[in-house]
Amino acid sequence: MTTQIQQLDHELIQAAAQVARTRCRGDNHTMAAAGRAPDGRIVTAVNAYHFTGGPCAELVLIGTAAAQGVYELDTIVAVGDRDRGVVPPCGRCRQVLLDYFPALKVIVGAGDRTRAVPVRDLLPESYVWADHQLDAD
Numbered sequence: 802m803t804t805q806i807q808q809l810d811h812e813l814i815q816a817a818a819q820v821a822r823t824r825c826r827g828d829n830h831t832m833a834a835a836g837r838a839p840d841g842r843i844v845t846a847v848n849a850y851h852f853t854g855g856p857c858a859e860l861v862l863i864g865t866a867a868a869q870g871v872y873e874l875d876t877i878v879a880v881g882d883r884d885r886g887v888v889p890p891c892g893r894c895r896q897v898l899l900d901y902f903p904a905l906k907v908i909v910g911a912g913d914r915t916r917a918v919p920v921r922d923l924l925p926e927s928y929v930w931a932d933h934q935l936d937a938d
């Protein structure tokens with residue numbers, strides 16, 4: 802089972818690396834992300850940099866997935882262009898990913914330390930937006 806999971810994680814990293822290699826361009830698109838849905842579908846995206854706060858690849862991926870009818874993700878990974886390898890999500894993305902997909906696993910680490918960790922582990926003592934919507938029934 803562990804080996805199978807690791808193989809799936811490797812495939813996801815390769816999917817993101819392929820997009821990073823072939824689709825990232827200039828300063829606007831420097832990161833690629835790949836996410837795997839529960840049914841095995843893989844969704845990919847690149848960031849859309851802008852000085853006003855353009856979204857990271859992980860955030861673009863959430864919208865891209867929804868546009869394809871994918872509303873749940875099991876695992877996500879981001880890879881930098883110019884062979885930078887796996888890049889961990891920024892703080893904003895950690896919060897957004899936790900709120901959208903509480904059970905999500907995020908692939909982090911470089912080389913033989915690459916591993917999938919629960920998004921909750923990347924944001925200890927986190928603010929959970931849904932817990933504070935007191936007027937919602």
Ligand SMILES: [Zn+2]
Pocket residue numbers: 857858859890891892893894895
């Ligand atoms: Zn981010």
